[in-house]
Each structure stands twice: as structure tokens, then as C-alpha cells.
Amino acid sequence: MNRVLNLLVVCAIVAAVFAAFSYLELDLKALxxxxxxxxxxxxxxxxxxxxxxxxxxxxxxxxALETLAMSGLGTLLAMALGLLLAxxxxxxFGWPLQSAARLLLNALRAIPELVWAALTVLAAGLGPxxxxxxxxxxxxxxxxxxxxxxxxxxxxxPAAAIRLQGGGQVAAFCFGTLPNLWPQLLAYSLxxxxxxxRMASVLGFVxxxxxxxxxxxxxxxxxxxxxxxxxIAMLVLVLLVDALSDLMxxxxxxx
Amino acid sequence: xxxxxxxxxAAFTRLMLTLLxxxxxxxxxxxxxxNPGVLLQAENRQQIAAFTSAFxxxxxDAEFLKLLYEATLQTLAVATAGMAFALLLAIxxxxxxxxxxxxxxxxxxxxxxxxxxxxxxPVRGLLIFLRSVPxxxxxxxxxRAVGLGPTAGVLAxxxxxxxxxxxxxxxIFESVDQRPAHALLQAGSGRLTAFFYGILPSALAEVxxxxxxxxxxxxRASVVMGFVxxxxxxxxxxxxxxxxxxxxxxxxxxxxxxxxxxxxxxxxxxxxxxx
Amino acid sequence: xxxxxxxxxxxxxxxxxxxxxxxxIAKGERVAxxxxxxxxxxSLLHLMATAVQPSAGRLALFGEQPWALSARARxxxxxxxxxxxxxxxxxPRQRVVTAVLAGRLGQxxxxxxxxxxxxxxxxxxxxxxxxxLGLAEKLFVQCGQLSGGQxxxxxxxxxxxxxxxLLLADEPVSAMDPVLADHSLALLNRHxxxxxxxxxxxxxxxxxxxxxxxxxxGIREGxxxxxxxxxxxxxxxxxxxxxxxxxxxxxxxxxxxAVQIPRC
Numbered sequence: 001m002n003r004v005l006n007l008l009v010v011c012a013i014v015a016a017v018f019a020a021f022s023y024l025e026l027d028l029k030a031l032x033x034x035x036x037x038x039x040x041x042x043x044x045x046x047x048x049x050x051x052x053x054x055x056x057x058x059x060x061x062x063x064a065l066e067t068l069a070m071s072g073l074g075t076l077l078a079m080a081l082g083l084l085l086a087x088x089x090x091x092x093f094g095w096p097l098q099s100a101a102r103l104l105l106n107a108l109r110a111i112p113e114l115v116w117a118a119l120t121v122l123a124a125g126l127g128p129x130x131x132x133x134x135x136x137x138x139x140x141x142x143x144x145x146x147x148x149x150x151x152x153x154x155x156x157x158p159a160a161a162i163r164l165q166g167g168g169q170v171a172a173f174c175f176g177t178l179p180n181l182w183p184q185l186l187a188y189s190l191x192x193x194x195x196x197x198r199m200a201s202v203l204g205f206v207x208x209x210x211x212x213x214x215x216x217x218x219x220x221x222x223x224x225x226x227x228x229x230x231x232i233a234m235l236v237l238v239l240l241v242d243a244l245s246d247l248m249x250x251x252x253x254x255x
Numbered sequence: 256x257x258x259x260x261x262x263x264x265a266a267f268t269r270l271m272l273t274l275l276x277x278x279x280x281x282x283x284x285x286x287x288x289x290n291p292g293v294l295l296q297a298e299n300r301q302q303i304a305a306f307t308s309a310f311x312x313x314x315x316d317a318e319f320l321k322l323l324y325e326a327t328l329q330t331l332a333v334a335t336a337g338m339a340f341a342l343l344l345a346i347x348x349x350x351x352x353x354x355x356x357x358x359x360x361x362x363x364x365x366x367x368x369x370x371x372x373x374x375x376x377p378v379r380g381l382l383i384f385l386r387s388v389p390x391x392x393x394x395x396x397x398x399r400a401v402g403l404g405p406t407a408g409v410l411a412x413x414x415x416x417x418x419x420x421x422x423x424x425x426x427i428f429e430s431v432d433q434r435p436a437h438a439l440l441q442a443g444s445g446r447l448t449a450f451f452y453g454i455l456p457s458a459l460a461e462v463x464x465x466x467x468x469x470x471x472x473x474x475r476a477s478v479v480m481g482f483v484x485x486x487x488x489x490x491x492x493x494x495x496x497x498x499x500x501x502x503x504x505x506x507x508x509x510x511x512x513x514x515x516x517x518x519x520x521x522x523x524x525x526x527x528x529x530x
Numbered sequence: 531x532x533x534x535x536x537x538x539x540x541x542x543x544x545x546x547x548x549x550x551x552x553x554x555i556a557k558g559e560r561v562a563x564x565x566x567x568x569x570x571x572x573s574l575l576h577l578m579a580t581a582v583q584p585s586a587g588r589l590a591l592f593g594e595q596p597w598a599l600s601a602r603a604r605x606x607x608x609x610x611x612x613x614x615x616x617x618x619x620x621x622p623r624q625r626v627v628t629a630v631l632a633g634r635l636g637q638x639x640x641x642x643x644x645x646x647x648x649x650x651x652x653x654x655x656x657x658x659x660x661x662x663l664g665l666a667e668k669l670f671v672q673c674g675q676l677s678g679g680q681x682x683x684x685x686x687x688x689x690x691x692x693x694x695x696l697l698l699a700d701e702p703v704s705a706m707d708p709v710l711a712d713h714s715l716a717l718l719n720r721h722x723x724x725x726x727x728x729x730x731x732x733x734x735x736x737x738x739x740x741x742x743x744x745x746x747x748g749i750r751e752g753x754x755x756x757x758x759x760x761x762x763x764x765x766x767x768x769x770x771x772x773x774x775x776x777x778x779x780x781x782x783x784x785x786x787x788a789v790q791i792p793r794c
Contacts, residue, residue: 005528006528006529009525009528009529010529013525016335017335017336017339019332020331020332020333020335020336020339021332021336021339023328023329023332024329024332024333024336024405024406024409039400040400040401043396043399043400044400065286066286066287068283068286069282069283069284069286069287070287072279072283073280073283073284073287073289074287077291110512110515111508112475112478112479112511113479114479114482115492115508118496119303119306120294122302122303122306123293123294123299123300123302123303124290124293124294124299125293127288128286128287128288129287129288129289129290129293131287132287132289133289133291133293133294136291157615157617157619158619158620158621160581160619161613161615161619162632162635163605163608164579164580164581164608164613165608165609165611165612165613165633165635165636165689165692165694166605166606166607166608166609166610166611166635166636166637167605167632167635167636167643168605168635168640168643170640170643170644171632171635171638171640171643171644172635174643174644174647175621175624175628175632175635175643175647176619176621179621179622179623179624180621180622180623182623183623198387198389199389201389201391201392202389202391202392202479205391205395205482205483206482209287209288215392215395216395219395219396219399231388231392234388234389234392235384235387235388238387238388238389239383239387242387262653263627263649263650263653263670264670265625265670266649269648269649
């Protein structure tokens with residue numbers, strides 16, 4: 001019975017894939033044949049000569065630092081807000097607050113960063129501030145939910161023991177629960193930072209500063225050489241953050 | 256008598272790390288021009304309020320709903336087709352990149368030799384490159400190359416996700432028990448046979464689980480890419496926002512939430528069933 | 531009267547852990563509680579530590595009824611009671627020095643407590659307590675790297691650092707070898723005698739109980755079977771207490787840490 005059901009599911013998936021292709025009417029022939037590939041090749045070729053002049057490099061470097069700051073600070077703020085919301089969401093303060101906190105966290109994380117950025121640009125104006133706030137708001141929803149799950153699964157004995165010897169709630173949490181929880185929280189946060197550095201590049205498209213904004217303007221002005229430098233800078237940033245995050249994971253999240 | 260030191264050996268490191276964090280934080284705040292108070296300023300609050308009040312009621316005229324339905328289907332189709340292409344690229348590259356199929360490693364208890372590591376590096380490098388450039392950048396480039404519409408989205412997802420899937424598949428293959436595959440390789444079987452008989456059975460559950468999870472992410476990614484012209488719900492949001500049609504934006508967002516919810520449910524069902 | 535239990539009972543759902551227990555323990559007394567596994571020794575100690583509320587009867591500590599007090603007053607009362615747990619509730623990644631200093635969290639304010647989390651302010655004090663237990667060189671080691679017996683000694687050190695007026699110990703030496711167990715119990719008794727602390731310990735090894743404690747209480751199936759001076763305990767009494775005892779209790783496991791690293 002199980003096998004039949006599994007087979008049906010697999011067939012359904014294959015059928016769905018075919019349906020997707022036929023719905024999109026992907027005209028791959030137009031893409032590749034009839035000089036289409038040649039056109040793409042010519043377009044790609046324009047990117048192979050990045051603009052490495054000192055002036056442009058300086059602008060790109062500034063944009064890169066802005067993007068790095070956006071992603072880092074956004075993630076940091078999200079950690080703080082996420083932890084704050086995770087405490088009620090894990091049921092520490094009773095049932096009504098738990099529902100309210102979970103609702104808030106779901107709302108924060110359901111709205112994609114780009115939509116948040118559109119809202120924050122409206123509120124805070126163009127520039128990296130909007131981007132940082134958008135990342136912080138969305139990521140706090142994601143991290144808050146992950147933190148709440150981790151909090152629910154953490155052993156309660158150490159904190160209970162501290163309460164039993166007269167310690168306060170805050171002390172019991174920090175001495176008893178947090179040491180066990182901290183590696184998991186850090187692992188999730190580092191993972192989101194790796195994601196946020198990619199998103200930070202993208203938020204610039206709606207005016208939130210950083211490399212994204214530079215890429216959008218250069219591509220719109222058909223300055224492929226300058227755009228190519230920006231893309232290389234994005235690549236370097238992503239690799240850098242991935243490496244840093246890996247380093248911190250080795251150091252602090254050794255399980 | 257030995258003077259017992261009363262200082263905590265970790266104190267110095269912690270102090271240095273704190274100072275380092277502060278030293279990095281200050282310019283970081285300057286660079287990002289961080290100012291959360293902006294959200295609370297009166298005139299900004301009014302602007303947000305005005306914008307969000309236009310969300311109600313969400314647009315629900317028949318013509319728009321039809322448009323919405325088609326855009327949703329398009330987003331779903333882009334994500335599925337993109338994942339299919341990604342799989343086509345990811346499976347062979349992950350096999351090439353994974354040390355699980357290294358003949359050298361089979362006879363050395365799992366440690367790959369220098370040559371096999373060197374030969375596998377370009378493939379791994381390619382996978383890292385493919386996944387490190389944000390997919391929306393690919394989308395932007397493809398929109399310029401092949402025009403507006405879902406094709407750009409499909410290609411962008413195919414490229415980025417092939418990198419992600421390939422890298423994770425390679426890691427999964429390396430993380431399961433290697434001994435069955437090693438035994439087969441040492442007995443003289445071909446690499447592909449060793450893979451199907453030795454590695455795939457134990458790795459399949461995790462591979463399927465991760466793939467379904469990535470499909471869910473692909474749906475959200477295709478909405479984001481629509482923003483730059485790759486079709487689907489994202490493109491609709493962009494158009495509606497430009498026209499300040501709050502009601503339409505609200506409807507599209509609701510459709511997006513519904514889609515994400517459905518995808519989440521489907522993903523959990525599939526992962527439960529197949530993994 | 532430090533501890534005054536009158537007809538106290540404890541139920542866990544359908545299970546009656548303790549029934550009609552009446553005890554009086556004066557200040558400065560040193561009492562051992564013995565009995566077979568599952569007899570209710572841990573439940574009795576947790577009852578005395580105000581970890582659980584009695585489902586019947588009355589409990590008075592230091593002349594006050596803890597469960598009739600406000601929560602804040604009960605916390606202040608708890609700061610005067612120290613409980614050595616059978617399985618030390620120490621987070622694996624916490625260093626021994628921080629774990630020991632946590633003993634005084636009931637007496638410190640929140641800020642002082644939090645400061646000690648990042649920088650231990652009383653290293654000599656912690657060192658002194660650990661030295662008596664033979665663990666001085668493990669001061670800056672993480673708890674997760676200690677053996678079961680070492681972990682139990684750190685748990686004892688924490689309670690000693692707390693300087694409570696009432697010291698309760700739940701199988702404090704179950705994971706230690708006989709020599710170390712003897713030494714630790716001797717230490718606890720010396721500490722109790724020197725500082726006028728009331729000491730109540732549950733033990734599995736009858737010889738150790740009889741050797742170190744002047745008063746012994748026997749518990750079986752949740753009820754007090756005998757309560758007399760150590761030299762008045764006879765072999766027939768012990769046989770009746772431990773009738774049908776199958777195996778000695780296993781030392782309890784500490785908490786394990788499992789971290790899920792998300793895939794990218």
C-alpha cells in the first residue's frame with residue numbers, strides 16, 4: 001500500500017514538472033537557435049572586461065562595506081529582537097502572550113525582505129538604513145521562530161536548579177538555559193548572516209543602498225564593464241562572509 | 256609557595272573580543288546609517304499608515320483575480336521548471352565533486368589523495384561560484400539577455416540552485432557511511448554502480464528532504480525575481496506598487512502567503528512520504 | 531526546628547511517592563536517609579527543598595511554612611537551602627568556576643549575577659571550595675569535559691559555596707569510587723559541624739551512612755520505617771528495609787548537548 005502510494009506521488013511530481021514546462025511555453029528554440037545563443041554570448045562577452053579604474057574601485061569598495069554593514073547589523077538586530085520575541089513564543093509568559101508572539105513572528109517572516117525594503121524605503125527614505133531595517137525585521141521573524149523551537153527543546157533542569165536555590169528568573173535563564181542554547185542560536189544566526197549578505201546585495205534594487213543599488217544603476221545605463229566589477233565585488237563579499245561564518249562556527253559551535 | 260593566580264585566563268580574550276566587536280560595530284553603524292527611530296517619526300508613520308491603509312480592501316474584481324491566478328501558476332511553474340533544470344545540472348556535478356566516489360579514497364580508508372582533491376577542486380569551485388552570486392543578479396542579467404518574462408526566472412533558478420543542490424548533494428554523499436561503496440570499488444565495480452548500490456540507498460532520504468525544502472525556497476525566490484521582471488507574482492507586485500495600487504498589492508501579498516503556506520504543507524507531506 | 535514535616539504526603543499522578551511522613555530535624559543535626567530504590571528518598575529531599583509542594587500534610591522550614599509565603603519570600607527562603615542534585619544540573623559548556631559561583635545567585639542581585647557570567651569575580655573563593663574536593667586544577671575547565679564523579683563534586687562545591695543553613699544532598703556520591711565517596715562525605719560532615727549547618731543526605735551505601743551520620747532514617751515505599759541513632763541500627767532492621775532489593779541504583783546521566791547545524 002505504501003509502495004503504491006509512493007509510486008503515485010513520484011508520478012504526480014513528474015507530471016507536475018511536465019505541466020510546468022508546457023504552461024510556461026518556454027521557447028528554448030528561440031533562445032538557443034537563430035542567433036539567440038550568439039546574442040547571449042555577445043552580451044556575456046561585454047562582462048569579461050571589468051572596469052578596474054581606481055575611482056570606480058573606490059566606489060565599489062564603499063558599496064561593499066555598506067552592504068557588509070547592512071547585513072551584519074541587520075542580523076545582529078534580528079538576533080536581539082528574535083531572542084526577545086522567542087521567550088514569550090516558547091510559552092515562558094503564558095498562553096495568550098505565546099499566541100501573540102507567534103503571530104507577530106509569523107507575520108515578520110512571511111513578508112519577504114524585498115517587500116519589507118519597499119516599506120522601509122517609503123518610511124526611512126533611500127539608503128542603507130532602509131536595507132538594514134528591512135533585513136532586521138524579516139530575519140527577526142525567522143530567527144525568533146528557530147530560537148523559540150530551540151528554547152522549547154532545551155533541558156529545564158539547570159534553570160530550575162538555580163530557581164531552587166533562590167536565584168531570580170533572569171539569572172536562572174542566563175546561567176541555566178543560555179549556555180546550552182547559545183551554540184544553537186549562534187549556528188542559526190551565522191546561517192542567516194550568510195543568507196543576508198546575498199539579500200543585502202539585492203535590496204539595493206529598491207533603493208536600499210549598497211552594491212545592489214550600484215548594480216541596478218549600472219545595468220540600467222548599460223555600463224556592463226562597471227556592472228561586472230560590482231558583480232565580482234558581490235562574489236567576493238559572499239565568499240568572505242561564508243568563510244568568516246565557517247570560522248566562527250568551528251570556534252564557537254563545536255558541538 | 257606558588258602564588259595562585261586569581262585572574263580568569265579567559266578574561267583577556269573576552270576583553271579583546273569585546274573591544275574588537277565595538278571597534279567593528281561603530282563604523283558599521285556609521286556606514287549603514289542605522290537609525291531605527293526613523294520608523295517612529297511622525298511624518299513617516301503617517302506615510303506608512305497612508306500606504307498600508309490603501310491595502311484595505313484588497314482588490315477582488317474578477318479580472319484582477321484572473322490575472323492573480325495566472326501569475327500564481329506562473330510562479331509555481333517557474334520554480335518547478337527551474338528546479339528540474341537545476342537537478343539536471345546538479346546530479347552529475349555532485350557526483351563529480353564528491354569524494355565519495357574517489358577510487359583513491361576507497362583504498363585509503365576514506366582519505367582522498369592529493370590528485371583526486373586537485374581534480375575535484377574546479378568542479379567544487381564551479382558549484383561555489385554558481386551559488387554565491389545572488390540569484391536575483393542572474394535574473395537581472397537574464398532579463399537583459401532574453402527579455403522580460405518567466406524564462407529569465409527559470410534560467411536564474413536553474414543556475415543558482417544547481418550550485419546549491421550540487422554542493423549539498425556532494426556533502427551528503429560524503430557524510431553517509433562510506434564503507435559499502437568502498438568495498439564495491441575495491442572489488443572492481445564501476446563508480447556509478449558503486450554509487451547506486453553503496454551510497455544512494457543511505458543518502459536518498461536526506462537528498463529528497465533537502466530537494467523538497469529547496470523547492471519551497473525556489474517558490475519564494477521566483478517571487479523575488481519577478482520584481483526585476485522575471486514574471487509571476489513578483490512582477491505583478493512591482494507593477495502594482497509603481498501605480499500605488501494598495502488594494503492590488505494586498506491581494507498579491509495574500510496570494511503569496513497562500514502559496515507559501517500550500518508549498519509548506521506540500522513539502523512536509525512529501526518529506527514525510529518519501530524520506 | 532529547622533525541618534518540621536507533619537503527616538506529609540506526595541503524589542505524582544496515581545503514584546504515591548510519600549505517605550504520612552512525620553519528621554523533625556533540629557538545627558545542626560546530621561541525618562542520613564537510606565532505603566531501597568524507588569522508596570522515595572529523592573522525593574523526600576525535593577519536598578524539603580521546596581521543589582515540590584506536599585499534596586497532604588504540613589511542611590515548615592526555619593519555623594515558616596514555605597508554601598504559605600509569597601513567591602518572593604519563598605525565593606529568599608530558598609536561598610538559605612542548598613540542594614545537591616543526584617545528576618548535577620550543570621550546562622556542559624559552562625566552566626567549572628562559573629558553575630560554582632552560581633551558588634550565590636540567590637544572594638546576589640541580577641546585575642552582579644550577570645556580571646559573574648562573563649567575568650568571575652571571586653576566583654579565590656571558588657578555588658578554595660574546589661580544593662577541598664580535590665578539583666582545584668579543574669577551575670577553568672568546561673563541565674562537559676568532566677567525569678561523572680568530578681561533576682558530582684562540582685555540584686557539591688556549588689552548594690558549599692552557597693553557604694546555606696540547610697544542606698540537602700540527594701545521593702551526592704553515587705558516581706564516586708569508595709575512597710572518594712568516603713572523603714566527600716567526611717568533608718560535608720566536617721563543614722556541617724564547623725558551621726552549625728543542618729545536613730540531610732540520602733545515600734545508597736549503608737556503610738557510609740552509618741559511618742558518617744549520627745542519625746539514620748529508613749524509608750521504604752514512601753513511608754518512614756525507622757528513625758534512630760546510627761548505632762541503634764541493627765542488621766535485621768536493614769534486612770527488613772532492603773527486602774527484595776534487586777540492583778543498586780545507577781548513577782544518573784548528565785544532560786547531553788545536541789546541536790543541529792543547518793545545511794546551506
